[in-house]
Amino acid sequence: MLVLGVMSGTSLDGIDLALCHFSGFGPINYEILYAETIEYDREWREELSNLYMRDGSYLCSMNIHYARLIALQIQNFLSKKEVIEILKSRNTQNSDLLISSHGHTVFHEPDTGLTLQIGHGAVIMAMTKCHVICDFRSQDVALGGQGAPLVPIGDELLFGEYDACLNIGGFANVSLKIDGKRRAWDICPANIVLNRWAARLGDTMDRDGKYSQTGRLIREILDQWEHLEYYQKKGPKSLGREWVESIFLENVYESVFNPRDLLHTAVEHIARRIAADLPSSGRVLVTGGGAYHPGIINRLKQLTSAEIILPDKWLIDFKEALVFGLMGYLGWHNKINVLSSVTGAEKDHCSGVIFKNQNF
Known part of the structure; x- marks a missing residue:
């Protein structure tokens, strides 16, 4: 089955599109056939970064507008020569394709029963004339779970040979067997x-660590971060933008400290926190944009005796889109795609809202 995984993360890099093929269930075979990241322009990046402060009416309208953006990017993706040839070689029409879309997270406060990902699946279905599955988090929160992380279903079914799977995206998260x-x-x-x-x-990012490596460590800030209450909690647990805004992105930091020093201190903090949560030995698969940050990776190698494994570029960049494609594949076939042992929900379950293309 061909599935187009669509992912937008909290780092606001852009929309990841990964055309994947899945077959079987025990084991599941997969292949990334073609993938691309569509970077947000400055206007969209600012819009999405400020959405959490908007009122309900505005969020409802953006749910539609953002879905249109996703749909337009999917249409452009499907019109590429390489993608057309792939679909033709597999005797697949656009109308047979399943789009599995994560959407973009505006709020995530599972302890209050709140999570919101915009990008309405009905709009994407109507514009692309493809089947769509979306909204994977809401059901898990309703069942008492954290609604995150969701990617570990892929770690379990596709990457079980590793002792741990580490993703360094907007947030760093880890998945392992205990x-x-x-x-x-x-x-x-x-x-x-x-x-x-x-x-x-x-700049849009600390590319190759060029800013953080010229900064200095702010010891008092690092000590504050290292002793945050969240780090003392046991899982299941998840983070949202609201928590980050209140603790890490307060204006007081930005008005007092040099951004290079804040970056240098944050890199040290990220590496320390990750090392503290990794197993003491074994093979660790590392993906996400942070896998390209030499400051984080080199410091992590100093802090842990586990083997840090960086896979090929497509897996580093598109693992999350691949796994949301997997979640769509499982959801379409009414198979479990969320693990309660990860999220804390009352049971394993099959999540996702499906919009069929109605034979357009």
Whole structure:
């Protein structure tokens, strides 16, 4: 089955599109056939970063407008020569394709029963004439779970040969087996804070660590971060932008400290927190944009005796889109795609809202 995984993360890099093929269920075979990241322009990046402060009416309208953006990017993706040839070689029409869309998270406060990902699936279905499955988090929160992380279903079914799977995106999160059960949790903020302070220097990210490596450690800030209450909690647990805004992105930091120093201190903090949550040995698969940050990876290698494994570029960049494609594949076939051992929900379940293309 061909599935187009669509992912937008909290780091606001852009929309990841991964055309994947899945077959079977025990085991599941997969292949990334073609993938691309569509970067947000400055207007969309600012819009999405400020959405959490908007009123309900505005959020409802953006749910539609953002869905239109996703749909337009999917249409452009499907019109590429390479993609057309792939679909033709597999005797697949656009109308047979399943789009599995995560949407973009505006709020995530599972302890209050609140999570919101915009990008309405009905709009995407109507514009692309493809089947769509979306809204994977709401059901888990309703069942008492954290609604995150969701990617560990892919770690369990596709990457079980690794002792741990680490993703360094907007947030860093880890997935591993403990006492025979898959466990996972958000470790700490990562690119969501690095990108913010890189923006103060006129850039979109701390590319290759070029800003953080010229900064100095702010010891008093590092000590504050290292002793945050969240790090003392046991999983299941997850992080949202609201928590990051209140603790890491307060204006007081930005008005007092040099952004290079904040970046340098954040890199040290990220590496320390990740190392504290990794197993003491074994093979760790590392993906997400943070896998390209030499400061984080080199410091992590110093802090842990586990083997840090960086896979090929497509897996680093598109693992989350791949796994949301997997979740769509499982959801379409009414198979479990969310693990309660990870999220803390009352049971394993099959999540996602389906919009069929109605034979357009």
